Amino acid sequence: MFNKTKLSAIAVPVMSVIAGFIVGAIVMLIFGYNPIVNYGSLFSGAFSGAYSIGETLRDMTPLILTALGFAVSSKAGFFNIGGSGQYLLGWFAAILVTLKFHTLPGLVLIIFAILAAALAGGLWSGIAGYLRAYFGTSEVITTIMLNYIAFYFVNFAVKNWLTAKGEDSSANIPSKASLRTPFLENLTQNSTFHWGFFIALLVAVIVWFYFNKTNSGFELRSVGTNEAASRYAGMSVKKTIIVAMFVSGILAGLAGGLDGLGNYQNISVSNSLPQVGYDGMAVALLAANNPLGILLAALLFAALSIGGLSISVFSTTPTEIVSIVTASIIFFVGIKYAFEYLINKFLTKKELIKKLNSAKGDKKA
């Protein structure tokens, strides 16, 4: 009747989310804020009206892609911590291309910019893949370091190549290159919702297909499960590592490109690495690297961040409460073994009772 693994794959994230909300509620109660009112404004802030939904979906877009990027590498057994740097490079490449080739017709320009973004992210992460494949260098360390190189490089490049003297952000991209259109703006009451969302959805489906229906995707998963066995089976482990890291970077770069063309419309000198790369890891973790699960998890995280802004607008509660909820959810996902243990115990008990009952029945008969 119950498929234990399937059940826990769904139950664990759901329980983590609920536990996260409960912890948030307890914290609010301790500090004298009303959790029901605040969760109410969080929910309506994320979903009530076309505007809020538009913002939530827009916030989801880069999260889906950075999470997919992390999922691809971790299915192959690698931790690509470099999502933030790849995202930033993708963003930079997209803006650079649109500003430098602004004479091209709109659609060509958009496609060119998006491809540049994906390639920038992919090549950047490919460096870490190459080092891992041929020299066994830990990809955790190289991707973290590459993050900083990307960060300082982009700041340097923006400051020196893209901004006027005395400014610290680039000019806005021409409106023909924007992924926002008047149609979507009218539809969502002037939100920043843009076409990138549909691209992200499409990519999620493609990644699902790649994992489950292609040879390369199968090799990826088998290298992740058992590297030695895969080598013995005749797969090229080195190639798979590089492909995994390259694809992972492409997805993160794409996230940056779409955000640049759809959301920000320009690029500025930044003070720190973009958070969305790390949030993507949390999303992938919550979804256990399942592409379709990532869509749901990204929706949750986007709703938390967009809805969370409403908490302090409609009450005196500080927005940091939302960070506590998000952090608690990640924490509970992290200790998912606790939940698995509970589920197992619960199920085995039930089964035991059932067996005992049926045994009793047998005796009677």
Place this chain on the structure above:
Amino acid sequence: MKKRVAAMLAATVMLGTFLVGCGNSSSSSKGTKHTVAIVTDGGGIDDKSFNQSAWEGLKAWGKEHSLTKGINGYNYAQSSSDSDFSPNINKLIKAGYKTIVGTGYKLDSAITTAAKQNRKVNFVIIDSVIKQKNVASVMFKAEQSSFLAGVAAAETTKTNHVGFIGGVQSDVITAFEKGYIQGVHSVNPNIKVDVKYVGSFSEADVGQSLATAMYNSGADVIFHAAGGSGSGVFTAAKNLRKNGNKNVWVIGVDQDQKADGKYSGGNVTLASAVKEVGTAVKDLSNKAMKNKFPGGKTVYYDLKDNGVDLVNDNLSSKAWKAVKEYKQKIVNGDITVKDN
């Protein structure tokens, strides 16, 4: 279990819509009250700088008109990244706030877009200029307070050698540098001024090594306009006081930095060139309330209206007297301070 979750969700949805509804209706029915909210530029309202000053000004304004924090009063929305600017502004507009203040030039494009879409809402942008009918731009004449910092430094130095450490070289920070140098040289044109830039507003270690080098080469007063990197300047000065027995000073920036200069043996903060963002927020809120909102205009805050000033922390009475004299001259228009 499932049923309970569903029931809870349904309850939150209902409550949510109810709250939104009630927010809108009450704010429109009490049309006489004016409501103001600020959107931060990434730092929190406790950043010991810009956002904090703006928020304190707004709180003071609210108190003056016996308003409370929240809808129908005053409030803030904190941005944790640049992509929060637009949603924050729009949420505040939907909640019925009539004047929205963006603290810092980073909100420039978000305010520009929102102002086009919401003609009836007043917007204020600080440290940037937006030319639209419903936006008031606020600029500070920081070169004037920096000039006074220069006077204070020149009156204090024993070595005839002072320094300036900036955050990132840009029009805003260059104005500090130029005003400071002009101030130093109007007291004594023979004083040497070292100028260095950290290249960041958040690297205290670089600020510290630049300041240490500057002090060691003979400068005994440093004026910093380097935000978070400036805390390294304070560390350098304290270390030299404690270990090197050198009598060195720091001039703080943006807000009174006396507390930052404190160490076991005394205090290294000579004075602080403050930028009263709070005063500006309070002032514009009042104007908006009285229907005199300066939309489409750029409002300059200077020494005359106390928008910028030099705060005395540890100046000698002679130096303080000189500062006050120069201040009077600038206010009267006898001295013009150049910003580049």
